[in-house]
Amino acid sequence: MEQFTFYANRPSENYNKIDMWMMASVLLLWGFGIFTLFVCTQNYGLRQFNDSLYFVKRQLISSLIGFILFFGFIFTDIRIIRKMIAVIVIVSIILCLMTFISPLAITRNGARRWLKMPGGFTFQPSELIKFSLILFLANYFDKQEKIENPENKTVFQSVLGLCICVCVVFAQKDFSTGVFVTLIGILMFFVTGQKLLWILPFGIIALPAISLMVVLESFRIQRVIGWIRPDDFASGINYQAIAAKRAISAGGLWGSGIGVGLSRINSIPxxxxxxxxxxxxxxxxxAGVIAYFAMLSFFAWRGYKTALRCPERFSAYSAFGCVSIIVLQSLVNTMVVGGLLPATGINLPFFSLGGSSIIVTLAMCGFILNTSRCEKISEKNTGRDEIYIDSLTYL
Structure with missing residues (x-):
């Protein structure tokens, strides 16, 4: 297979303002996510916690932390971020390991994926693994690209890093996230132009291991059976999926409205x-479904455009990976809700309640916006369009 890469070498000369359209798409998705929590969780919050805004308040608090990281990544020099990658990766792995050995670990349904945080909040380290893996692979492949002698190039460390990240996630019995991290890692190998033969040994080990994990856990087999036979087990494994389909059908063309008529969602656990x-x-x-996919498509367009135009290879690779995580995770979640995929534990970025998810998602968006500091300049003398980037006086 021929090697290819979406990156093209271009001179680095100026910085421009961030992509305000990309900023708008992030704020739009986040805003509608908060609005959706407000609409859908009032009754449940009132029943469980005697506070109709309980879930909205928690998401806003997590979002505050997320926006601190969001602006931090926007205005931090990319060179500083690169120097911090080793720390970010090590901290991510340590946090994952803490779910097994730390008194802060929380066990739910036999899985140890969360750590206790102050204020009754929890943190899921596997969310951070996604971002840290993208930064690690982008940094590694950028360095490999600068090696002139092909014989000195290797991807061994990148495959090893991917294996470690995947294994610590699978060890938490977070099957869905483990598979997702695997796919994102393979995608990074693909778009950076690496020889896919390098990843073949990993695939030979990963596919049987994933299949074995499905077979050994009865509830995973039940989910697959329930997906194949969606009308069966209405009071068991398919209860949530059937309730979700009824809620979608009840919306009709224009929806039931935000104040009344949302009876179907009350039956979804x-x-x-x-x-x-x-x-x-x-x-x-x-109409709302179409609007959501329009917002997601706009986000994907601006994000991938940022990655494709960026003249700095590390930033381009990282931005591409961050956009892919958010977009692919969104598509997987909506396909699960629509019955097109078996039930997974993949949440909906910006919309699903989850402090870890919204914090890491906003941090990734901040990095993408940092990468968007590009300017397209038409050179009058040559008639060519070049894209430039330069260091900025950061806040």
């Missing part, structure tokens, strides 16, 4: 989590 899209669909109808 923990609607604020992985099935929040069903609540959005009931409230906003088919």
């Amino acid at each position: 923990e609607v604020q989590a992985d099935y929040i899209f069903a609540g959005w669909s009931e409230a906003m109808g088919f």
